[in-house]
Amino acid sequence: MKSGNSVFTACGTTIFEVMSRLADQHKAINLGQGFPDGNGPPDVVTAAATWLNDGWNQYPPMPGLPALRQALAAHNARFYGLAVDWATETLVTSGATEALAACLFGLLEPGDEVVLFQPLYDSYAPIIRRAGAVPRFVSLKAPDWSFTAGDLDAAFNERTKLVLINNPQNPAGKVWSREELDLLASYVLRHDTMAVCDEVYEHLVFDGRRHIPLMSLPGMRDRTMRIGSAGKTFSLTGWKVGYVTGPAALLAPVIKAHQFLTFTTPPNLQHAVALGLNKDDAYFAGLADDMARRRNVLSAGLRAAGLVVLPCAGTYFLTVDLAASGIEMDDKSFCQHLTERVGVAAIPISAFFEQDAPTHLVRFCFCKRDEVLEEAVRRLGQGIKGGR
Numbered sequence: 001m002k003s004g005n006s007v008f009t010a011c012g013t014t015i016f017e018v019m020s021r022l023a024d025q026h027k028a029i030n031l032g033q034g035f036p037d038g039n040g041p042p043d044v045v046t047a048a049a050t051w052l053n054d055g056w057n058q059y060p061p062m063p064g065l066p067a068l069r070q071a072l073a074a075h076n077a078r079f080y081g082l083a084v085d086w087a088t089e090t091l092v093t094s095g096a097t098e099a100l101a102a103c104l105f106g107l108l109e110p111g112d113e114v115v116l117f118q119p120l121y122d123s124y125a126p127i128i129r130r131a132g133a134v135p136r137f138v139s140l141k142a143p144d145w146s147f148t149a150g151d152l153d154a155a156f157n158e159r160t161k162l163v164l165i166n167n168p169q170n171p172a173g174k175v176w177s178r179e180e181l182d183l184l185a186s187y188v189l190r191h192d193t194m195a196v197c198d199e200v201y202e203h204l205v206f207d208g209r210r211h212i213p214l215m216s217l218p219g220m221r222d223r224t225m226r227i228g229s230a231g232k233t234f235s236l237t238g239w240k241v242g243y244v245t246g247p248a249a250l251l252a253p254v255i256k257a258h259q260f261l262t263f264t265t266p267p268n269l270q271h272a273v274a275l276g277l278n279k280d281d282a283y284f285a286g287l288a289d290d291m292a293r294r295r296n297v298l299s300a301g302l303r304a305a306g307l308v309v310l311p312c313a314g315t316y317f318l319t320v321d322l323a324a325s326g327i328e329m330d331d332k333s334f335c336q337h338l339t340e341r342v343g344v345a346a347i348p349i350s351a352f353f354e355q356d357a358p359t360h361l362v363r364f365c366f367c368k369r370d371e372v373l374e375e376a377v378r379r380l381g382q383g384i385k386g387g388r
Contacts, residue, residue, distance in 0.1 A: 007130045015351035023345035029376045032345040034316045036235040036367040044276045051268035060267040064092025068270045071277040080216050088248040094262040095240035096200045096229040103196045103225050106254035108133040112161035119352030143310045145174040152187045162194045168201040168314030171363040175313040185217045200229035203284045205314040206292040222247045230273040241273050298366040301377025305384040316367040323360040330359040342383030344376050
């Protein structure tokens, strides 16, 4: 029998699934997979149930319900000063990963090159390769996870069609600075390329920082696609509601790709997310403040256990430097040991690299209930510090 597609056949099981299975097997606290363990804002959840019972449960419009697309346009204006035409410049997708696939399939041709920044979300490169395009990697290095003009010089060339960034960035907890965005924008403009921006953690930015969309920079409005996620903004990752904002000319082929991927997204969830995007500013500020508090709880516990924790400016994630902590195990061995012997699961950051992966960094997720974090800290203190 002939084999399946070479790109996907070559992919292993995602590290998140591997570590979650191991955590289940050993009854470990799962600080590996990045999902909150609450149930989201009650008014948003209630709205979804109401619309399911009393609303329309047949096909919604393929690009998304007008109510959600209008809320998305208003959200762009309120937080970033972006004037968006909801009817031609917004799209609702079944999650941000589908949004990424629709953007990449809709914009790339075989032979195009895409500049990526690693560590990166593990779906990026397989989708790019399945589209027939070629990934070119810029490696960000801990602890500041930054890059130089020389790094961009090595990645960009006449074949570069698109640059894909994740800001704020999983797994590094990095929030891109205005200076970094300006530098990247200058290369996008110089090489006449497009940008796809995975901004699902846009409202999870801490310590007085603010998220700056690449789309908001001079010259970038008409060449940038911006992806958001209700799962991250409302702690409802199982809903799989994502959205894309972009110029009509670029969004048109993305919408065509979307119609052949999932076609539509459940209408009751779309109505509920529209309500969520229209919530007052206090909700969004409170989300960031609460996550920053959880970050501080876990960070203090990791440090008390003798681990060196890198700065975290946003997202759900903290990074531990094993080498700086005096631990000689590599990241994969340490994560397996931690899960099996200490009862806490984490993720090796080498899994987020396609090449030149560091093997001394581990990611912990802090978007968990207080009692879960406190128990994880207790186990870490006994299992790491107590075991030395």
